[in-house]
Amino acid sequence: MGIVDEDVVRVREATDLVGLVTQHLALKRVGSNWVGLCPFHGEKSPSFSVSAEKGFFHCFGCGKSGDAITFLMEIDHLDFPGAVETLAARAGITLRYDDAQQGAGRRHRSELVEVMEAAVSWYHERLLTSPDAGPARSYLRSRGLGGDTVRQFRIGYAPDGWDLLAKALRRHGELLQEAGLTFVNKAGRQQDFFRDRLLFPIFDAQGDPVSFGGRVMPGGTGPKYRNTAETPLYHKSRVLYGLNWAKNEVVKADQVIICEGYTDVIGFASAGIPRAVATCGTSLTEEHVKLLRRFARKVLLAFDPDAAGQAAADRVYAWEKAHDIDVSVVDLPPGDDPADLARRDPDALRAAVERARPFLGFRVERVLAGADLRTPEGRARTAEAALSVIAEHPSEFVRDPYVMEVADRCRLDPARLRQRLHDGVPLPEQRQAPAPEARARPQATNRADVVETEALRVAVHDPAGLSLLDSVLFDDDVHREAFDALSVADGDLHVAVGHVGPDAAELLARLAVEASDAEAADVASRLVDRAAQRALVSLEREARRADDPLDYAATIGWLKLRLEELREDPIAGLPPEGQLVAWLVTWAGERA
Ligand SMILES: [Zn+2]
Structure with a gap:
C-alpha cells in the first residue's frame, strides 16, 4: 500500500474523528457516542453514529462504517493513500513510504501526470489559437460545441505534423513514450502519436489527465476514434470519461448516466444534466461498475443495450445483485444519440432521462413494442419472446409483475404464463442464466x-x-x-x-x-x-x-x-x- 504502517497509525491517532465528521454534518452527543444525519444516504432521523473513543463510525441506516481514513475516502472520493496523505497534511505529519521504490513509484506517477498536463494545455491552446486548427474549430462549431464548451472540457487539436508536440514539450523521449504521447517510428525517430485529430483529454476520478481520445477530422484517414494505448496512468477498463467533472452531481443525485461517446457526455452537460460519463472505446466492465458504485446507486444506460451488445443481461443482473445497484435504460428515440438530441431538443433528452425504465422493463417493452398483437399466433409468439427475456432475471419477485404485464398485453392467462416460465422457456442463444445469488454476500x-x-x-x-x-x-x-x-x-x-x-x-x-x-x-x-x-x-x-x-x-x-x-x-x-x-x-x- 505504500505508506509505512506505523505512519498510518500515527495519522489515525492524530485525527479527531468527531472533528473531521463535523466538517460535513452536525453531530449531537448521545451517551458516550455522537449521532447525526448520515451523509451517505438520505434520512430524516439520525442513524449515523460516531464513537470518539474507538475512532469508528457506523450508520445503522445504510450500513456504512469505518474509521477516519475510510470516512475521508468515502466523503471526498479519495483512494487510501490519498486519504492518509490529506489527514497527514492536516496533522502536520510527514509520511514515509514502504520502500524507496514505492516513493519513487509515486514520484514517477506525478512526472507522468505533469507531462500529460503539459500536453493537454499545449493541444488545447493549439485548438484555440493556431491558424491550422481553423477547420477543427469550424467542425466543432458545426456540432454545437462553442468556445465555452471547448474550454470547459479542455478539448484540443493535434496538428498535422510529425513531432510538433515532442518538440514543443521538450521532455525526455522515454517519458513522452511512456505517457503514450509519442512513439519511435520505423526510421528510429520520435513521432507524435496523434496527428490531425480532435483530442478529448481523459481524466481519472481525481482529475489527473491520463489519456486522450482522438477523433479523426472530417475527410481524414484512419479509424474514427483513436485512443492512447494503455500506459502506467491509463487502464481503459478502469477509467470513465467525464467522471472527474460529474462526480459531485452524481453523488447529489445518487444517479450516474453511462453513454458511449465523449460528445454524448458533453451533450448531457449542456442539456443541464451534468452527471454523464462514457467508457473510452470499451464495453462496460465490472471495474467500471465498482468505480461508479463509490458515487451512486442508480445507473442509467444511455445507449441501446441490445444493439450495442454492451451489457449482456446476465451480467447486468449479476452486477445489480453483487454491487447493490439499480440499472435502468434511457429510452432514446430510434437513431438518436444523446449528443444529437441534446443539440436538437434538450427538453426531449431531459424527458428521456426522467422516463428511464428498469433494465428488464426496457427489454420487455422492446419485445412488446415491435410485436404484432392482432392475431392469436402473433400474441403467442410475442409472449414466448417476452418470457425468454423475463426468464433471465434471477428474482421471482421482479419477474412476476412483468409476467402480469405480458399476460395483459397478449391477452393470455397469467397463471399459464407463470407455469411456462416455471417449466423453463428456451433462453436466447441457449445462454444459461448464471446464479448470481451465489455471489451475494450475507448481510x-x-x-x-x-x-x-x-x-x-x-x-x-x-x-x-x-x-x-x-x-x-x-x-x-x-x-x-x-x-x-x-x-x-x-x-x-x-x-x-x-x-x-x-x-x-x-x-x-x-x-x-x-x-x-x-x-x-x-x-x-x-x-x-x-x-x-x-x-x-x-x-x-x-x-x-x-x-x-x-x-x-x-x-x-x-x-x-x-x-x-x-x-x-x-x-x-x-x-x-x-x-x-x-x-x-x-x-x-x-x-x-
Ligand atoms: Zn447511512
Missing part, C-alpha cells in the same frame, strides 16, 4: 445470533474479556473471523478491521459504536453453554449411529455434568479454572 447486520454478537461487542469494548473466549465457541463464520482478528490484534480494533473481509469489518465497526453493559463473564458463560450444547447434540447423534454407543457414554455424561455446573455457577466453566472451554477446543481440533 452481517442481519445475523440473528445475539449471544455471539453480544460476546463480540464485549470483546470490542473490553479486550480483557477476550481471554475468557475462544474461536471454537463461535458457530457463525463471520463472527469467528471477527473474533480471530481481534485476538490476533490483541484487542486493537483498527488492526483487526484491517485484517478481515468486508462483512466482519462492518460488524466490528458497528459494534464499536454500540454501547455494551453486559458482563464479560456472563456473556462468555452463555456462549460456552451454547457451544457445549451444540457439541452434546452432535455427540448424541454420533452415538446413535455408532456400532457401540457405550463408547460415547462417558464423554456425554461428563459433558452433561459440566453443563449443569456451568448453569449453576456461570463462572465455573470459564478459563482459567473451568475445563469446558479447554475440552471444546480439543474436541473441535480432533474433528477438524
Whole structure:
C-alpha cells in the first residue's frame, strides 16, 4: 500500500474523528457516542453514529462504517493513500513510504501526470489559437460545441505534423513514450502519436489527465476514434470519461448516466444534466461498475443495450445483485444519440432521462413494442419472446409483475404464463442464466445470533474479556473471523478491521459504536453453554449411529455434568479454572 504502517497509525491517532465528521454534518452527543444525519444516504432521523473513543463510525441506516481514513475516502472520493496523505497534511505529519521504490513509484506517477498536463494545455491552446486548427474549430462549431464548451472540457487539436508536440514539450523521449504521447517510428525517430485529430483529454476520478481520445477530422484517414494505448496512468477498463467533472452531481443525485461517446457526455452537460460519463472505446466492465458504485446507486444506460451488445443481461443482473445497484435504460428515440438530441431538443433528452425504465422493463417493452398483437399466433409468439427475456432475471419477485404485464398485453392467462416460465422457456442463444445469488454476500447486520454478537461487542469494548473466549465457541463464520482478528490484534480494533473481509469489518465497526453493559463473564458463560450444547447434540447423534454407543457414554455424561455446573455457577466453566472451554477446543481440533 505504500505508506509505512506505523505512519498510518500515527495519522489515525492524530485525527479527531468527531472533528473531521463535523466538517460535513452536525453531530449531537448521545451517551458516550455522537449521532447525526448520515451523509451517505438520505434520512430524516439520525442513524449515523460516531464513537470518539474507538475512532469508528457506523450508520445503522445504510450500513456504512469505518474509521477516519475510510470516512475521508468515502466523503471526498479519495483512494487510501490519498486519504492518509490529506489527514497527514492536516496533522502536520510527514509520511514515509514502504520502500524507496514505492516513493519513487509515486514520484514517477506525478512526472507522468505533469507531462500529460503539459500536453493537454499545449493541444488545447493549439485548438484555440493556431491558424491550422481553423477547420477543427469550424467542425466543432458545426456540432454545437462553442468556445465555452471547448474550454470547459479542455478539448484540443493535434496538428498535422510529425513531432510538433515532442518538440514543443521538450521532455525526455522515454517519458513522452511512456505517457503514450509519442512513439519511435520505423526510421528510429520520435513521432507524435496523434496527428490531425480532435483530442478529448481523459481524466481519472481525481482529475489527473491520463489519456486522450482522438477523433479523426472530417475527410481524414484512419479509424474514427483513436485512443492512447494503455500506459502506467491509463487502464481503459478502469477509467470513465467525464467522471472527474460529474462526480459531485452524481453523488447529489445518487444517479450516474453511462453513454458511449465523449460528445454524448458533453451533450448531457449542456442539456443541464451534468452527471454523464462514457467508457473510452470499451464495453462496460465490472471495474467500471465498482468505480461508479463509490458515487451512486442508480445507473442509467444511455445507449441501446441490445444493439450495442454492451451489457449482456446476465451480467447486468449479476452486477445489480453483487454491487447493490439499480440499472435502468434511457429510452432514446430510434437513431438518436444523446449528443444529437441534446443539440436538437434538450427538453426531449431531459424527458428521456426522467422516463428511464428498469433494465428488464426496457427489454420487455422492446419485445412488446415491435410485436404484432392482432392475431392469436402473433400474441403467442410475442409472449414466448417476452418470457425468454423475463426468464433471465434471477428474482421471482421482479419477474412476476412483468409476467402480469405480458399476460395483459397478449391477452393470455397469467397463471399459464407463470407455469411456462416455471417449466423453463428456451433462453436466447441457449445462454444459461448464471446464479448470481451465489455471489451475494450475507448481510452481517442481519445475523440473528445475539449471544455471539453480544460476546463480540464485549470483546470490542473490553479486550480483557477476550481471554475468557475462544474461536471454537463461535458457530457463525463471520463472527469467528471477527473474533480471530481481534485476538490476533490483541484487542486493537483498527488492526483487526484491517485484517478481515468486508462483512466482519462492518460488524466490528458497528459494534464499536454500540454501547455494551453486559458482563464479560456472563456473556462468555452463555456462549460456552451454547457451544457445549451444540457439541452434546452432535455427540448424541454420533452415538446413535455408532456400532457401540457405550463408547460415547462417558464423554456425554461428563459433558452433561459440566453443563449443569456451568448453569449453576456461570463462572465455573470459564478459563482459567473451568475445563469446558479447554475440552471444546480439543474436541473441535480432533474433528477438524
Ligand atoms: Zn447511512
